[in-house]
Every structure is written in structure tokens, then in C-alpha cells.
Amino acid sequence: MVKPRIPQILVIGGAGYVGSHICASIFSSGWAPVVLDNLSYGHRDAARFGPFIHGSTQDILTLSDAIRDCDVVIHCAAYMYVEESVKNPAIYYRNNLSYSLNILDVIRRANPRVGLIFSSSCAVYGQPPALPLNEDSPCQPISPYGRSKWMVEQIIEDYARAYQLRAIRLRYFNAVGADESGVIGEDHNPELHLIPQLLRHLLRHKSDKVAFEIHGDDYPTRDGSPIREYIHVCDLAEAHVLATHKLLDGNSGDVFNLGTGKGTSVLEVIQTVREVTGRDIDIQIATRRPGDPAELVSDFNKAQQILGWVPHRDFRQAISDAWTWHKHRHPNG
Ligand SMILES: NC(=O)c1ccc[n+]([C@@H]2O[C@H](COP(=O)([O-])OP(=O)(O)OC[C@H]3O[C@@H](n4cnc5c(N)ncnc54)[C@H](O)[C@@H]3O)[C@@H](O)[C@H]2O)c1
Incomplete structure (x- = not known):
């Protein structure tokens, strides 16, 4: 045959x-x-x-x-x-x-x-x-x-x-x-996406006192930070x-x-990352980036x-899988 x-x-x-x-x-x-x-x-x-x-x-x-x-x-x-x-x-x-x-x-x-x-x-x-x-x-x-x-x-x-x-x-x-196997994941250089940037920041800085910068808290959204979909x-x-x-x-x-x-605001992203990683994150508000829309939802x-x-897969699982991957791939951020 x-x-x-x-x-x-x-x-x-x-x-x-x-x-x-x-x-x-x-x-x-x-x-x-x-x-x-x-x-x-x-x-x-x-x-x-x-x-x-x-x-x-x-x-x-x-x-x-x-x-x-x-x-x-x-x-x-x-x-x-x-x-x-x-x-x-x-x-x-x-x-x-x-x-x-x-x-x-x-x-x-x-x-x-x-x-x-x-x-x-x-x-x-x-x-x-x-x-x-x-x-x-x-x-x-x-x-x-x-x-x-x-x-x-x-x-x-x-x-x-x-x-x-x-x-x-x-x-x-x-x-x-990232894939649940932990074998592949996000590894951009430079890394400009919010979530991997945040996770690498946590791995790089063992102290919670080094602030993570977010762009704008005065958007017309529910908490003032831009809403994106992940x-x-x-x-x-x-x-x-x-x-x-x-x-x-x-x-x-x-x-x-x-x-x-389902849109998630930048501040909500940060809160979920805090919960999943068990780490606090100090944030600093920087100016808005030109051309960033307030909200994108599909x-x-x-x-x-x-x-x-x-x-x-929900957002929390995505953060958890990304955290597993980044700890394995970039243990020093
Ligand atoms: N990552 C996201 O959130 C996202 C969102 C929307 C759209 N996209 C689109 O999805 C695609 C993949 O994104 P990604 O995050 O995996 O990016 P990535 O940079 O990780 O992957 C792109 C791949 O294309 C390769 N490449 C680039 N130019 C090439 C060329 N001329 N010839 C052969 N290979 C080339 C790179 O080496 C890289 O492996 C891109 O087209 C991107 O625009 C990504």
C-alpha cells in the first residue's frame, strides 16, 4: 500500500x-x-x-x-x-x-x-x-x-x-x-515587548526598589494606562x-x-506579574510614547x-509560562 x-x-x-x-x-x-x-x-x-x-x-x-x-x-x-x-x-x-x-x-x-x-x-x-x-x-x-x-x-x-x-x-x-515544554520561548534582542521586559527586569534586579518605567498614566482608560490585548x-x-x-x-x-x-491595561499586566512571580515591582511613570493608541481590543x-x-489559555497562564521560560533562559535577566 x-x-x-x-x-x-x-x-x-x-x-x-x-x-x-x-x-x-x-x-x-x-x-x-x-x-x-x-x-x-x-x-x-x-x-x-x-x-x-x-x-x-x-x-x-x-x-x-x-x-x-x-x-x-x-x-x-x-x-x-x-x-x-x-x-x-x-x-x-x-x-x-x-x-x-x-x-x-x-x-x-x-x-x-x-x-x-x-x-x-x-x-x-x-x-x-x-x-x-x-x-x-x-x-x-x-x-x-x-x-x-x-x-x-x-x-x-x-x-x-x-x-x-x-x-x-x-x-x-x-x-x-511560551511553550509549556520550556524548550522554546521569547528571546528577542533587543527586547521591547512589555511582558518579557518586565520579567527580565525582575530577574536582573533582585531588589524590588529598582523602578520599572511605564509610559503614560493619563490615557482615557479605566486606570489611565494603555490597554492592549495579549x-x-x-x-x-x-x-x-x-x-x-x-x-x-x-x-x-x-x-x-x-x-x-479581552484587553488588559499596563497596570493590570504589572499586577498579574506581581501575583504570578510573587515579587513586588516598583513603577515609575514616564511620558507617553507618541502614536500609542489608548486601547486596542479585537x-x-x-x-x-x-x-x-x-x-x-488565559492571560495568567501566559505570564506563568513566560516566567518559567525567562527564568530558564535568562536567569540573570
Ligand atoms: N510577536 C508579536 O507579538 C507579533 C504581533 C503581531 C505580528 N507579529 C508578526 O509575526 C511575525 C513573527 O514575529 P516574532 O515575534 O516571531 O518575530 P521574530 O523576530 O522573533 O521572528 C522573525 C524571524 O524572521 C527572521 N527573518 C527576518 N527577516 C528575514 C529575512 N529577510 N529572511 C529570512 N528570515 C528573516 C528572523 O531571523 C526571525 O527568526 C512577524 O512578521 C511579526 O511582524 C508579531
């Missing part, structure tokens, strides 16, 4: 934080993830669930070889520091936009039947006029990073119309947490498995928010209805 062929899934950017968790989920589903990553921010030892190609999305030949025989491409390779994108937009448009175009063109030429999953971001929404944000909310990104994601999304729509590209765009809210990275990863099923079943493209629908109903996706 001929064994059924195992679908080949290429994860571009799979040595990074979200990408490595996507690979873990793909692997657990019985598929074979292949990672292509230039390790500009990723880690070789995070790409541990299948073959690894050390290469860049800049390189058309490498992309062609990697994409030719695969069934689904998951594209999560990007730079993602919002403030850096304001200071140096050129590298963001080059890496996030122009090299994404390489991927789309290689798919068009070398393997037009392949399905694509694109890691987009809630940054495409910019300053929201109304909450919660659903996929039809206006996209008015306010940073070059957000614009690079939105431009790729628009190009994907054009390619879908003109070349029948089948692509699912996933707009992530803030990924947090989604456990393993829930995020599982959405990619469901989206992969859709593409393997021959479905065409779509766009989905991946969030929890409506993820569409992903629930069409992908059958429901986030299972």
Missing part, C-alpha cells in the same frame, strides 16, 4: 519567537515543518522541529528551491520594532515589503497551487475609531512597520484576484507566553494549523484577527466561526 504523502509546510522566519511555536504545532499535527530563516533575529536552536535552511527572503534562488515542492508556506519573517521603523523605514520596506514580494512572485512562478499564510499584525489598524476591531475596521496604520504589513496584505489581495493566489492573512494581537503564543500557533487545513482542503484566502477579545469571532479557532 502506498503511504499518503505528508504535506510539506515551509515556515519562513521559523527560527523566531512566533515561528518556532508554529513549527511545534505543525510538528504535533503530524506534518513536516521546514524552516527558512536568515537568523537576523531568530535562533538556530529554536528551529528544532525539522529541516533548517539558512537563507534570506532576499534570495530568489533559495526561495524557489524551498517553495517548489511544498504545500503551504507560512511567512512570518519580518522586522517588527515599531520605533525603529519610524527612524529607519528603508530597512522595513526592504525586508518586510520588498522581500515579501519575492515570496509572492516565487509562488506565482514556481508553485502557483501552494497556499500562503501571512503573519500580519493589529498594527494595520492604527488609531482605531471604534472598538472592538473586526476585520472590516478601517486600516490606517501609523508606523512604517504597520504600513509594511498593510501594503503586503493589499498586494496579496491583488495577487489573489489576478493570479488566484490562495492566501490567509492572520492579524496577530500581542503574542505572549494572546498566548501557543493559541496563536494553533490558528496556523487550522489555517493550514483550510488551504490543504483547497479553500481560497481570507483574513482573520487572532486575539482574545473581535475574533470570524476566526472562531470559519477556522474553528478558540484561544484556550
